[in-house]
Amino acid sequence: MTLRLYDTATREVRDFVPLEEGKAGVYVCGLxxxxxxHVGHVRSAVNFDVLRRWLAHQGYAVTxxxxxxxxxxxxxxxxxxxxxxxxxxxxxxxxELDKALASINVLPPTYEPGATGHVPEMVELITTLxxxxxxxxxxxxxxxxxxxVRSWPAYGELTNQGVDDMAPAEDADPRGKRDPRDFALWKGxxxxxxxxxxxxxxxxxxxxxxxxxxxxxxxxxxxGKAFDIHGGGVDLRFPHHExxxxxxxxxxxxxxxxxxxxxxxxxxxxxxxxxxxxxLLIPEVLKRVRGIELRFYxxxxxxxxxxxxxxxxxxxxxxxFRRIENFLDRxxxxxxxxxxxxxxxxxxxxxxxxxxxxxxxxxxxxxLGTPAAVAVVYDTVREGNKLLAGxxxxxxxxxxxxxxxxxxxxxxxxxxxxxxxxxxxADIRLTDAVDVLVQGLxxxxxxxxxxxxxxxxxxxxxxxxxxGIEVEDTPSGPVWTLGEK
RNA sequence: GGUGGGUUGGCCGAGAGGCGAGGCAACGGACUGCAAAUCCGUGUACACGGGUUCAAAUCCCGUACCCACCUCCA
Numbered sequence: 001m002t003l004r005l006y007d008t009a010t011r012e013v014r015d016f017v018p019l020e021e022g023k024a025g026v027y028v029c030g031l032x033x034x035x036x037x038h039v040g041h042v043r044s045a046v047n048f049d050v051l052r053r054w055l056a057h058q059g060y061a062v063t064x065x066x067x068x069x070x071x072x073x074x075x076x077x078x079x080x081x082x083x084x085x086x087x088x089x090x091x092x093x094x095x096e097l098d099k100a101l102a103s104i105n106v107l108p109p110t111y112e113p114g115a116t117g118h119v120p121e122m123v124e125l126i127t128t129l130x131x132x133x134x135x136x137x138x139x140x141x142x143x144x145x146x147x148x149v150r151s152w153p154a155y156g157e158l159t160n161q162g163v164d165d166m167a168p169a170e171d172a173d174p175r176g177k178r179d180p181r182d183f184a185l186w187k188g189x190x191x192x193x194x195x196x197x198x199x200x201x202x203x204x205x206x207x208x209x210x211x212x213x214x215x216x217x218x219x220x221x222x223x224g225k226a227f228d229i230h231g232g233g234v235d236l237r238f239p240h241h242e243x244x245x246x247x248x249x250x251x252x253x254x255x256x257x258x259x260x261x262x263x264x265x266x267x268x269x270x271x272x273x274x275x276x277x278x279x280l281l282i283p284e285v286l287k288r289v290r291g292i293e294l295r296f297y298x299x300x301x302x303x304x305x306x307x308x309x310x311x312x313x314x315x316x317x318x319x320x321f322r323r324i325e326n327f328l329d330r331x332x333x334x335x336x337x338x339x340x341x342x343x344x345x346x347x348x349x350x351x352x353x354x355x356x357x358x359x360x361x362x363x364x365x366x367x368l369g370t371p372a373a374v375a376v377v378y379d380t381v382r383e384g385n386k387l388l389a390g391x392x393x394x395x396x397x398x399x400x401x402x403x404x405x406x407x408x409x410x411x412x413x414x415x416x417x418x419x420x421x422x423x424x425x426a427d428i429r430l431t432d433a434v435d436v437l438v439q440g441l442x443x444x445x446x447x448x449x450x451x452x453x454x455x456x457x458x459x460x461x462x463x464x465x466x467x468g469i470e471v472e473d474t475p476s477g478p479v480w481t482l483g484e485k
Numbered sequence: 486g487g488u489g490g491g492u493u494g495g496c497c498g499a500g501a502g503g504c505g506a507g508g509c510a511a512c513g514g515a516c517u518g519c520a521a522a523u524c525c526g527u528g529u530a531c532a533c534g535g536g537u538u539c540a541a542a543u544c545c546c547g548u549a550c551c552c553a554c555c556u557c558c559a
Contacts, residue, residue, distance in 0.1 A: 008489090011489085029559080030559085031559070032557075032558080032559095037559090038559095040558095040559055041559050042559085043559065044559040045559080047559095069557080072557055073557060074557070074558090156488095159488065159489080159554080159555085160487095160488060160489080161487065161488055161554095161555075162487075162488095164487090165486075165487040165488075165555080166487075166488095166555055166556085181556080182556095183556055183557095184556085184557090210556095210557080211556085211557040212556090212557080232559070233558080233559030234489080234490085234553065234554075234559080235553070235554065235558055235559065236554095236558085236559075237488095237489080237553095237554065238488080238489095238554055238555060238556080239554090239555075239556040239557085240556085240557075240558095242556095243556075261559095262559070263490080263491095263553090263559095264552085264553075264559075265559085266552075266553095269551070269552070270552080270553095271552085271553075271558075271559090272558095272559085297497095300497085300498070300499095300507090300508080301497090301498065301499090302498085302499075304490090305490095305491090305498080305499090306490080306491065306552070306553090307497095307498090308497090310496095310497085312496075312497085312509095313496080313497050313498090313509090315509090316496075316497060316508075316509045316510085317497080317508080317509085319508090319509060319510095320497095320507090320508045320509060321508095323508085323509095323522095326522070326523090327523095330522080330523090369499080369500095371498065371499045371500090371506080371507075372499065372500080372506065372507080374498095374499095374506095374507070374508080375499075375506050375507035375508080376506095376507090377507090378506095378507055378508065379506095379507080382523095382524085385522090385523055385524070386523085386524065388523080389523080389524085449518080452518070454518055454519070457518085457519090458518095458519075458520085461520085470521075471520095471521080472520085472521050472522055473517075473520080473521075473522090474521095474522075474523095479522090
């Protein structure tokens, strides 16, 4: 069984064949750190996090690079509006992004390069392009450098477009361009309107990088001239990825073997950036559901499917995920918990200690079929729930191990300490304290029940419930859990 | 205008020629003092119109509606 991935460039599902056996190099376009991350931003990160975990689980040594764009027009515009330096805005938003990603258990990449730290690499690449006749400094003295689209016959190959069908670029004064479709590799510093801190020295005078060049330069630096997979949101297909590929290949680099693009999360039928609304920012969403539930909501849909976001659907997903957690909790209550189920030491994938169900593996190998994979998790949970009635058995242990193994691949293991709300030492002490108090009440209730004094038994249960704690009677005795938030 | 994608049951969301993915909700049953949880069961869903085929949600043709990208949006 081999991994198959949908390649945007060829518009078909293809076998994944790495350039180097046993290794996978992945580059994902991260965010432009210009505002707080919302649900849509985070989807891309989760989707590619699942890709990474699956590759690792299948035994690949994964080098995973996800960049941040920390200088661009919007950052400059917004920072000016907010009356603070652009680098402060970018840094603040970068930290917000880190926090948001941590809250949904997205692993930190192998490395996270930023554009501003890689100007020399970009200058070098631009110089190469000029030398090869694929780029030229603007003739209007603006200090801009453009990629010469007409000089690269393959231009448009990624998105299946002809140059003549495209609308001309508007991000620079067209007077300096040979063709209106040429795009900026380097942007000359505009003294009158841009801060001095937003300019770096170059052979063409002070300026800053064009958008696309950073990814070409950084992918080349950290993954090599050829690498396996390049990912990002669908909107980046054109122009960003088309331009990246054109630049890199025109410079003589083979670049990415596979292109993967995640679809949108929309609200009211439109992309989130259009519908705005603070309620979709990650901290707001996390007031309603836990991070793990938000992640489950994202993972339960295929990465190439549009998802129409709604809080109702989010609540449903959260309810569905608790069913999985309930199974794990009940198994733990009879002695089959996470500690008894050793899997990989790093929790970053790698082969599990128990073979995952064939159907799960097949689903994941089929272009990361997470919806089908989640269905297998539910099937296993249902079987496990049946087994649970028989007490601790080898079959039950296997089911628990498989569920943990599958959840880990999806980044959804509730016992993973990476979850910020998984509880540190203080939480555990608090839980122990509450346990003592609740156990006392449960003993009283047990006495009442033994005496068939149902009124008193229910009164005690209601009293506990008033504190936000649910009591369930199980074959092995009453179990208390914190109620839903 | 060019390019890419979508329309599935009360809801969410898979699938891509034949056997009803899965979840949420609902209803019935089992279990329970009652609940809860769990298990079992219950649905003639594939935008519309044609066609191909023994067989179409799935392939072909056409129509409608929706969305995205076309130079700094995940």
